[in-house]
Amino acid sequence: MNRYMVSHPWQILRKKLRLYQLSMDIIMMNRVCKMFRQGLRGFREYQIIETAHRKHPIFSFWDKRKQGRITFDTMDFVAESGHFPPRAIQIAQKQPAWRAEHEIQSLCNLLQVLDSYRNYSEPLQLLLAKVMRFERFGRRRVIVKKGQRGNSFYFIYLGTVAVTEDEDGSSAFLDPHPTLLQKGSCFGEMGSLSSTVRRATVVCMEETELLVVDREDFMANKLDEEVKKDAQLRFEFFRKMDLFHSWSDETLWKLVVLGKVEKFSYGQLISKDFIESSSIMFVCEGICEVLRLIDLESSPFYHKWIWEHLQLIDDGPPNIHLKDLSPVERFKEFQIRSYPVQDFSFLKLLHLQKAQEQEGSSFSRKIKTSGNTLPKTFGSKIKSRCSHLIKCPMIQTKYGDLPKEAAVGAYMKIHTVEQGEVLGLHQILLPESQQDTRPLILVSLGAEVIRIRKEKFCELLDSNTIEKLSKFSIKYPSDEDLCQRFLKENNWNIFRKDLVRLLVEPRWRPPFTPIQPKKKGTYNPRTVTLDLYSLDKKTKRRHAIFMAPQKYLPPLRIVQTIIAPRYKIQELLPQYKNAGVLM
Numbered sequence: 001m002n003r004y005m006v007s008h009p010w011q012i013l014r015k016k017l018r019l020y021q022l023s024m025d026i027i028m029m030n031r032v033c034k035m036f037r038q039g040l041r042g043f044r045e046y047q048i049i050e051t052a053h054r055k056h057p058i059f060s061f062w063d064k065r066k067q068g069r070i071t072f073d074t075m076d077f078v079a080e081s082g083h084f085p086p087r088a089i090q091i092a093q094k095q096p097a098w099r100a101e102h103e104i105q106s107l108c109n110l111l112q113v114l115d116s117y118r119n120y121s122e123p124l125q126l127l128l129a130k131v132m133r134f135e136r137f138g139r140r141r142v143i144v145k146k147g148q149r150g151n152s153f154y155f156i157y158l159g160t161v162a163v164t165e166d167e168d169g170s171s172a173f174l175d176p177h178p179t180l181l182q183k184g185s186c187f188g189e190m191g192s193l194s195s196t197v198r199r200a201t202v203v204c205m206e207e208t209e210l211l212v213v214d215r216e217d218f219m220a221n222k223l224d225e226e227v228k229k230d231a232q233l234r235f236e237f238f239r240k241m242d243l244f245h246s247w248s249d250e251t252l253w254k255l256v257v258l259g260k261v262e263k264f265s266y267g268q269l270i271s272k273d274f275i276e277s278s279s280i281m282f283v284c285e286g287i288c289e290v291l292r293l294i295d296l297e298s299s300p301f302y303h304k305w306i307w308e309h310l311q312l313i314d315d316g317p318p319n320i321h322l323k324d325l326s327p328v329e330r331f332k333e334f335q336i337r338s339y340p341v342q343d344f345s346f347l348k349l350l351h352l353q354k355a356q357e358q359e360g361s362s363f364s365r366k367i368k369t370s371g372n373t374l375p376k377t378f379g380s381k382i383k384s385r386c387s388h389l390i391k392c393p394m395i396q397t398k399y400g401d402l403p404k405e406a407a408v409g410a411y412m413k414i415h416t417v418e419q420g421e422v423l424g425l426h427q428i429l430l431p432e433s434q435q436d437t438r439p440l441i442l443v444s445l446g447a448e449v450i451r452i453r454k455e456k457f458c459e460l461l462d463s464n465t466i467e468k469l470s471k472f473s474i475k476y477p478s479d480e481d482l483c484q485r486f487l488k489e490n491n492w493n494i495f496r497k498d499l500v501r502l503l504v505e506p507r508w509r510p511p512f513t514p515i516q517p518k519k520k521g522t523y524n525p526r527t528v529t530l531d532l533y534s535l536d537k538k539t540k541r542r543h544a545i546f547m548a549p550q551k552y553l554p555p556l557r558i559v560q561t562i563i564a565p566r567y568k569i570q571e572l573l574p575q576y577k578n579a580g581v582l583m
């Protein structure tokens with residue numbers, strides 16, 4: 001095998017090229033799937049609302065059975081984004097007996113975006129669409145009150161409500177982590193059962209649009225049986241858990257009514273800090289990920305790593321002519337042009353520009369910088385190698401200056417919680433002083449979760465369960481360890497990418513060079529013509545990567561793709577100027 005490879009290096013190149021092409025195809029397919037997945041979430045609604053918004057078509061056809069023309073004006077279902085469409089409101093305001101069959105069907109189609117509605121069988125969906133009415137409430141409006149007899153059951157079409165233990169719902173606005181229900185969820189099922197009162201208060205956190213099913217319709221459509229079926233499923237789920245072996249059925253039923261199954265789509269944020277939320281999460285379906293947002297700036301290793309990446313590998317100026325270099329030198333060249341997590345390319349450009357100027361030549365593009373002078377190095381080893389000063393905006397940290405661009409945080413996955421596992425139990429018995437209180441983010445990878453308040457859960461604990469819990473411990477790595485893992489993985493990623501580039505890309509075509517149409521030469525052997533017109537035309541010089549315009553430089557590196565609440569990073573760590581890095 002080895003001999004074969006040595007004697008035919010071009011074949012290796014071809015193989016690598018195929019591998020490269022295959023990886024590119026996989027990446028592309030992944031992206032397409034991701035787009036589909038995101039698109040599908042609102043697909044049915046989109047069909048009705050968006051196309052109508054653009055073209056306003058009216059569909060019309062002759063119905064043979066009814067011997068009449070049926071028209072469907074798509075403008076009927078246009079709504080302000082996210083709101084319940086006015087035409088659908090009109091239908092939902094009619095008496096059930098007055099709703100035409102096609103109106104019920106349209107309503108039913110529109111409501112497919114609601115998870116809790118879609119879960120019902122199709123005949124039941126139609127029955128519900130026939131009887132439900134529309135209601136809109138403002139912020140702070142209490143919809144159901146704890147302890148009262150319930151008259152209705154609700155689907156949330158728009159907005160967010162909070163479930164609270166007090167009667168007026170005010171605690172939801174003081175609690176940093178209230179129990180929230182959003183679009184697609186339903187509530188009020190317990191109070192709609194004949195024998196029970198409302199278990200909790202539900203209050204609107206913002207303007208909320210609801211579809212309401214009255215108690216008589218609830219019972220007439222046998223929805224109470226669906227509710228009982230759900231409760232039975234929760235019971236069976238808990239019954240299977242080793243933790244509850246010692247629990248009597250009666251105690252277990254007490255646990256069952258404390259929470260209900262909530263569905264979270266792929267990438268949806270379940271809790272931005274489940275440690276502080278004082279809830280326990282039972283994962284009954286799918287997978288969740290626990291993420292930690294680490295402050296890279298506060299790690300000395302990160303400082304060192306950034307500065308190492310920002311300095312030139314060789315003392316001398318970079319050699320932009322890639323020809324006649326030994327493979328090792330060539331690899332170094334590639335390494336110079338690799339970028340760490342963020343797009344620090346402009347910082348590298350500065351280094352390279354200086355080096356180039358020292359050599360007598362200059363870059364055609366000046367890089368815009370402002371602010372302080374970049375200190376030469378971090379640490380003595382690097383100091384001796386780097387001899388020129390460059391300018392870029394800096395921020396001061398306890399380990400010295402850091403380019404502003406590099407002051408970022410990173411989401412690190414620290415735990416994957418699978419079906420049948422529980423979160424929030426690992427330090428339930430520890431005194432507060434010994435607990436790890438670092439905020440931990442919980443993200444769904446398409447999970448169904450039962451959320452139960454910790455204090456309610458603790459009320460049900462018996463000695464047997466306490467003993468089991470005392471043995472149950474998870475130790476999450478420290479931030480410093482996470483930072484080192486992050487750097488290690490990034491180093492590996494950069495190295496791997498450089499190596500692939502080195503092996504599969506032709507020498508004379510540096511990576512990320514904008515694709516240009518092939519210049520016709522003066523003499524084109526294919527057409528056998530001599531093009532005199534292009535004689536005095538200058539051929540455009542191909543730029544090496546570090547001279548390429550910024551927009552062609554590689555963007556943010558994502559080490560492990562997850563859809564995390566990236567936009568939250570500034571909210572969670574306000575000192576960051578940048579949106580952060582995904583890990």
Ligand SMILES: Nc1ncnc2c1ncn2[C@@H]1O[C@@H]2COP(=O)(O)O[C@H]2[C@H]1O
Nearest residue numbers: 187188189190191198199200258259260
């Ligand atoms: N822990 C919980 N998680 C989600 N929803 C809840 C929780 N507790 C109560 N609810 C909902 O809040 C509603 C209050 O009125 P009901 O008791 O009729 O029905 C209740 C449930 O639908």
